[in-house]
Amino acid sequence: MAITDQSLDEAQARKHALNCHRMKPALFSVLCEIKEKTVSSIHGIQEVGPPDAQLLRLDNMLLAEGVSRPEKQGRGASAAANAATPGGRPNDSGLEHSDYRAKLSQIRQMYHSELEKYEQACREFTMHVTNLLQEQSRIRPVSPAEIEHMVGVIHGKFQSIQMQLKQSTCEAVMALRARFLDARRKRQNFSKQATEVLNEYFYSHLSNPYPSEEAKEELARRGGITVSQVSNWFGNKRIRYKKNMRKFQEEATIYTAKTAVDATEVRGSGRQASPPSMSHSRAGDCHLRHRCASQGGNAGPDPPTPAGSSGPFPLTGPGDALIRLQTLACVQPSPRGGGLLAQVSLWHNPKACGVPDPVTSRPGAPVVAGPRDRRPQPHRGLCKLS
DNA sequence: CAACATGATTATAC
DNA sequence: GTATAATCATGTTG
Numbered sequence A: 001m002a003i004t005d006q007s008l009d010e011a012q013a014r015k016h017a018l019n020c021h022r023m024k025p026a027l028f029s030v031l032c033e034i035k036e037k038t039v040s041s042i043h044g045i046q047e048v049g050p051p052d053a054q055l056l057r058l059d060n061m062l063l064a065e066g067v068s069r070p071e072k073q074g075r076g077a078s079a080a081a082n083a084a085t086p087g088g089r090p091n092d093s094g095l096e097h098s099d100y101r102a103k104l105s106q107i108r109q110m111y112h113s114e115l116e117k118y119e120q121a122c123r124e125f126t127m128h129v130t131n132l133l134q135e136q137s138r139i140r141p142v143s144p145a146e147i148e149h150m151v152g153v154i155h156g157k158f159q160s161i162q163m164q165l166k167q168s169t170c171e172a173v174m175a176l177r178a179r180f181l182d183a184r185r186k187r188q189n190f191s192k193q194a195t196e197v198l199n200e201y202f203y204s205h206l207s208n209p210y211p212s213e214e215a216k217e218e219l220a221r222r223g224g225i226t227v228s229q230v231s232n233w234f235g236n237k238r239i240r241y242k243k244n245m246r247k248f249q250e251e252a253t254i255y256t257a258k259t260a261v262d263a264t265e266v267r268g269s270g271r272q273a274s275p276p277s278m279s280h281s282r283a284g285d286c287h288l289r290h291r292c293a294s295q296g297g298n299a300g301p302d303p304p305t306p307a308g309s310s311g312p313f314p315l316t317g318p319g320d321a322l323i324r325l326q327t328l329a330c331v332q333p334s335p336r337g338g339g340l341l342a343q344v345s346l347w348h349n350p351k352a353c354g355v356p357d358p359v360t361s362r363p364g365a366p367v368v369a370g371p372r373d374r375r376p377q378p379h380r381g382l383c384k385l386s
Numbered sequence B: 001c002a003a004c005a006t007g008a009t010t011a012t013a014c
Numbered sequence C: 001g002t003a004t005a006a007t008c009a010t011g012t013t014g
Helices: A008-020 A024-043 A053-064 A075-084 A090-136 A144-181 A192-204 A213-223 A227-243 A245-267 A283-294 A318-331 A339-348
Strands: none
Touching (some): A008 A024, A053 A144, A192 A213, A192 A227, A192 A245, A213 A227
């Protein structure tokens, strides 16, 4: 304290005088003795423990979000953005995406500059303390271990500051993600094309609207959406249709009529539903593939007008029989509720028609058949006939 | 802007 | 794993 009050030169001079003082060795040995006696208490001080779990978590998260590593194109960012817009539309995701990336990059920069500042300060302070201790070691006994210990303590202190920085960075990133990448905020209605494709399938498989994985892929491809979007759509559609079938009647009429026309044009009048022996050549696939082939496959404007040419799939599936039934039911609504409505009750209640339908039964129901949507069964919907 | 439509998510069951 | 049912949050419409 005294030294700080004096000029540097004066201090240097005093230090030199002290070092050269003839009593200095004596003083040193006395200090050594004192230290001998107190050393045990000094050693009682424990070193800072290993970085705790929370710090580890923060580190992992920052790494995952692409914050920790300087500008590596932001791995976490792109991944998250992709998840949010699952193959949807590249145009809009581009804009939002870059906005997100810009903000994330801002956070990253801030984080790194702050971190750099802290590290710099830590280094300087450590160096300062080390120098000081080394200087003092000429007067009093200071072991390297003690210096090491002090350095450890300093690092510990700075680490806790760093942790606060990491914590707030994490919070900022989370907020950013919530704002930009919450898929629900990104919801966009499907294109007309996609809706048409999905509805077509739905209403032509009304008695068992559970597309197989392959069918979903096909629908996804044709609608320009992802398979999981197809699954979502069917999930929503089933539940909403079932909840309020009346509301969907018009839609149902439109689509069943469409598919019916389609089917008859494809098939001609002679063929009827083929024997239910066919393996898994799902009715839906048949339908899909035909449309696909007749229109050059991939997306593009696809007004689901009846395909004119006779398709390469003369073989009709059970679904086609169903379509006809539905069309019939549509044209001549049954006294109560309307023809289509009755079909749907079977999804969950096979006994509604008096005959347990092995196909439309839910899995686990004490009837026959395996998982419902893996393979639309040959008899699907035929209970209507009996 | 309220009401409805709709895609996505969540809780839960199997 | 997939399914339903409820719910959320946004988009659309009148």
